[in-house]
Amino acid sequence: MAPADLPAVLALQAQCYGPEFLESAQAFEAKLRAAAALGTCWLASRAGQPLAYAVSLPLCPETLPALDAPQCALPAEPQLLYLHDMAVAPAGRAMGVARRLLALLEARAQALGLGRMGLVAVQGSLPYWQRHGFAPLQQLPAALQRKLASFGQQARYLERPLLAQVLSRNSPRPSKPTRATRPGGSGRVPVQEPVVTTLPARKVWPWRVAWRSQWGSNQHGSPSAWLPRRCSRGWPSISTQQV
Secondary structure, three states: OOHHHHHHHHHHHHHHOOHHHOOOHHHHHHHHHHHOOOOOEEEEEEOOEEEEEEEEEEEOHHHOOOOOOOOOOOOOOOOEEEEEEEEEOHHHOOOOHHHHHHHHHHHHHHHOOOOEEEEEEOOOOHHHHHHOOOEEOOOOOHHHHHHHHOOOOOOEEEEEEOOOOOOOOOOOOOOOOOOOEOOOOOOOOOOOOOOEEEEOOOOOOOOOOOOOOOOOOOOOOOHHHHOOOOOOOOOOOEEEEEO
16 A cells, blocks of 8 residues: 555545544555555555555554544554554455455564554444454553544454464564654664555455444445445455555
């Protein structure tokens, strides 16, 4: 994903979120700058049509950005990969796009030496994320509670430990950022050229996609359009562009 993709990202955001969850282009740009070269932001498309996006950041729970935050800085020693936002257009919700994006992010967390993932569930998406192994924390730091309030009263912060294949805290961590690549960030990992990968098609069962694991910004959105669809045949390949 690159700054040139922001119009498509904003359009996808408008299809997936109510007006109270929309983030500005400035907020998206800040996150993209922070995640540059980390391979944690993806845009999925089919035949040139954007279908979904995912934005994640290596953070600590206390440092996650509030909703529509105009700036973003990454900590020197991140503790988890924070899925700020994932949105899938209605046209892509029966293709397994969400599962594939989540698998890509899990792989990136492993490559960065992070042992868990976190997100903020909104718009009734808590059961969906629980089916994927995420669970609410019993106690939240005060700083995290303040950030969580920006997502509304029903928002829930969830985490999920990654499995044994994730590098341990004391193991070598290839490509781990020392600060990250947001405004004011230093010690970036080597810049990677954008990569387009064709992922194997996979059948998935119907699911509801109405998340806000943070990120996304755009215009309007109809909650009634967020209902899942089931594809009866054919599972087309999806091109995913990484930043």
